Amino acid sequence: MTSRIGVTLQGTASAPITVQGQAGKVVKFYRGNANQNAWDIASSRYFVIQNLEFIGSSRGLRFESATNGVVQNVKVHDTAETGISCNNYGSNYTNMVFRYNEVYNTGSATSECFYVGCQDSGCIFSNGLFEFNYCHDTMSATAGYGSGIQVKTGSYSNILRNNVFRNTKGPGILMYDDYNRGVNTIEGNYIYTTSDNGIQVTSGARVINNIVIAAAANGIRGQNNQVMPGSQVRNLFFAFNTVVLRTSTSPSLRVDTSSLGSTITISNNAVWSYQGAAYSITSGATINNNGYYGGSAVGTASVALRDVATEVLNPTAENWYPSTTSRLISAGSRQGLSSAVTQDFNCLSRSQTPTIGAYEKSSNTNPNPWNLSQGGFKQGNCVAQIRSTTSRV
Numbered sequence: 001m002t003s004r005i006g007v008t009l010q011g012t013a014s015a016p017i018t019v020q021g022q023a024g025k026v027v028k029f030y031r032g033n034a035n036q037n038a039w040d041i042a043s044s045r046y047f048v049i050q051n052l053e054f055i056g057s058s059r060g061l062r063f064e065s066a067t068n069g070v071v072q073n074v075k076v077h078d079t080a081e082t083g084i085s086c087n088n089y090g091s092n093y094t095n096m097v098f099r100y101n102e103v104y105n106t107g108s109a110t111s112e113c114f115y116v117g118c119q120d121s122g123c124i125f126s127n128g129l130f131e132f133n134y135c136h137d138t139m140s141a142t143a144g145y146g147s148g149i150q151v152k153t154g155s156y157s158n159i160l161r162n163n164v165f166r167n168t169k170g171p172g173i174l175m176y177d178d179y180n181r182g183v184n185t186i187e188g189n190y191i192y193t194t195s196d197n198g199i200q201v202t203s204g205a206r207v208i209n210n211i212v213i214a215a216a217a218n219g220i221r222g223q224n225n226q227v228m229p230g231s232q233v234r235n236l237f238f239a240f241n242t243v244v245l246r247t248s249t250s251p252s253l254r255v256d257t258s259s260l261g262s263t264i265t266i267s268n269n270a271v272w273s274y275q276g277a278a279y280s281i282t283s284g285a286t287i288n289n290n291g292y293y294g295g296s297a298v299g300t301a302s303v304a305l306r307d308v309a310t311e312v313l314n315p316t317a318e319n320w321y322p323s324t325t326s327r328l329i330s331a332g333s334r335q336g337l338s339s340a341v342t343q344d345f346n347c348l349s350r351s352q353t354p355t356i357g358a359y360e361k362s363s364n365t366n367p368n369p370w371n372l373s374q375g376g377f378k379q380g381n382c383v384a385q386i387r388s389t390t391s392r393v
Contacts, residue, residue, distance in 0.1 A: 001031040001057075007039050011046035013068070021051035031057040034080035034107075041066055049074060060084055060103070065091045072099045081109040083135075086116040086125055087152065093117075093125045100377065102134045111141035112170070114149040120226065121154025121179060128158040131386065134377045139195065141169040148172040148191070153226045156204065157182030162378045162386070165191045171200040172212070178204025179228045183235060186210060188345055188358075188382060190372060192318070197221045198243070203228070206237045209345045211320055211358045211372075212244075219243030219271070222255035222264070237265045239341055240332075240350075242320055242358040244272045244308055251280035252294070266290060266299065268332040270357030272308045289333040291356045303331045303356060313366065318373040321359050321366035328356040347382035 011017035021027035029038050029052065038057040042064035053075040054060040060076035063069075063086040076083040083103035086093045093116065103113035113135035116125040130149060138146035146169025151158060153176040165172030172191035178184055184201075187208045191198040198212030198219045212219040220243060222236045236255065243252040252273040255264060264285035271278040277295030281287060287299025297304065304327075305311055311326045313319045322328045332354035334341075342350055345358035346368045355361040368380035 001029060001036070001038070004036045005029075005039050007041045007044070009041070009044040009047035009069075013046055016046040016048055016068075018048040018050070019052075020048070021053075023051075026053065027051070028053040028055060030055045034058040037062045038076075038079075040064060044069060048072070054079075056080075063093065063096075064088045066093060066096060068095045070097045070099070071101060072097070074101045076101070076103045078105045078107075079111070080107040081111055082106060082115045083113045085112075085114070087118050087123060089118055089122045091123045093123070094127050096125070097129045097131075098133060099129070099131045100133065102377075104135065104137045106138045106141065106146070108140045109142060110145040111138050112145065112147045112150050113138060113165075113168075115147075115152075116150070116158075117152030117155035117176070119152060121152075125151065125155040126157050126182070128155075130158070130160045131162050132377055132383065133163045134375075135163065135168065135172075136166040136375070138168045138170070144170065144196075146170045146195075147174040149174070151175040151184065153177050154179045154181065156184060158184045159187070160185065160189060161187045162382050163189045164376070164378055165189065166193055166375055168194045169196070170194070171197040172215075173199045173201075174225075175201045175205055176225050177202045177228050177231075178235075180204065180235075188347070188378075190378060191215070192372075200225070201236060202226065203231070203233055204235045207239075207241060208237070208341060209240050209343070209358050211242045211345060213318070213320075214247070215245060216248055218248070218250045218254045219245055219252040220254070233264075235263045237263075238269060239265070239267045239337060240344065240354070240356070240358055241269045242271075242345075243269065244315070244320075245276070246274045248273075249276045251277045253278065254280040255285060256280055256282050267337060268354060268356050270305065270311075270328055272305065288335065289331065289356060291328055291331065301333065303327055317371070319366055320357075320372070322355060322357070322361045324364055326355075326361070329361045330355065332356045346380055347385045
């Protein structure tokens with residue numbers, strides 16, 4: 001490609017427009033410089049883009065204005081900047097779905113895999129769905145950037161589930177304040193090796209059943225990033241997450257602000273911190289049934305954990321499923337939990353006396369055959385279960 005490519009797709013709910021690569025073929029769009037994005041997509045609605053590969057360019061896919069779209073089985077890599085973005089000021093993006101996309105080697109600029117919404121709520125991304133995407137190797141980004149996915153201020157009612165983030169310069173998941181418009185959900189994701197926090201949120205977020213390993217800063221952090229004017233960090237729910245930090249001196253799970261707002265719940269998380277404290281939480285949060293290794297007990301019914309090698313099957317092979325003698329088993333509580341927390345990282349049922357951490361112990365071996373150490377897209381029971389449900393679009 002040597003000139004700009006602008007795309008406009010205006011379908012309807014009953015007749016969406018599909019742009020796709022031919023079955024059995026590999027269709028690639030290549031630009032050898034950063035003078036233009038690969039595709040600029042504007043004024044589009046009810047469409048599907050699938051089975052294509054985009055190489056080079058400034059950004060890969062830049063959505064200037066779009067609603068009710070699906071981007072799936074697309075590969076974006078070796079861009080100079082962000083892989084896929086929906087951040088045009090003044091636009092309202094709603095009902096956008098991104099699934100089974102691989103984004104990597106995103107260059108030396110801000111260079112996130114996905115960037116949606118705008119600073120100070122200048123554009124809004126809502127009711128979106130990111131599932132089963134694989135984002136990796138954003139390490140060339142400018143310091144402080146290179147997140148796996150960044151969801152900006154005022155964006156709301158989005159679901160980020162069952163994605164994999166590896167080797168990111170910024171947080172694997174970076175999410176700002178929802179402005180009380182609708183809580184965002186971060187569930188069942190695997191974040192491995194970040195040069196920043198693993199998951200970082202401000203307000204209006206449910207963080208459930210995630211596994212965060214080897215973050216350079218905090219594993220999971222709630223902090224003030226562009227909080228809604230006149231408000232505080234608030235409405236955060238951290239439950240059934242597994243966090244392991246071996247080299248970071250920062251707390252594994254941290255919520256620290258001088259003016260903590262309402263409804264901060266930290267429950268049933270399994271946290272190992274070998275160089276720092278397991279938890280650092282400002283008073284005012286509801287804290288119960290968390291496992292900890294490093295530092296002291298926190299909240300009610302805390303469970304002191306042994307070395308992770310004793311508590312899980314095989315951390316060297318990234319098998320974080322509880323061992324048969326793990327102290328995590330049946331140590332959790334459903335008290336105060338949303339009725340929506342019914343499954344674990346494998347999308348299998350939680351018991352009434354749940355296992356602490358991302359996995360519910362139901363067998364001697366991990367019932368998910370997917371080997372996390374191999375990287376790639378998340379596999380296992382979640383795939384079959386979610387494929388049987390209706391799309392958000």
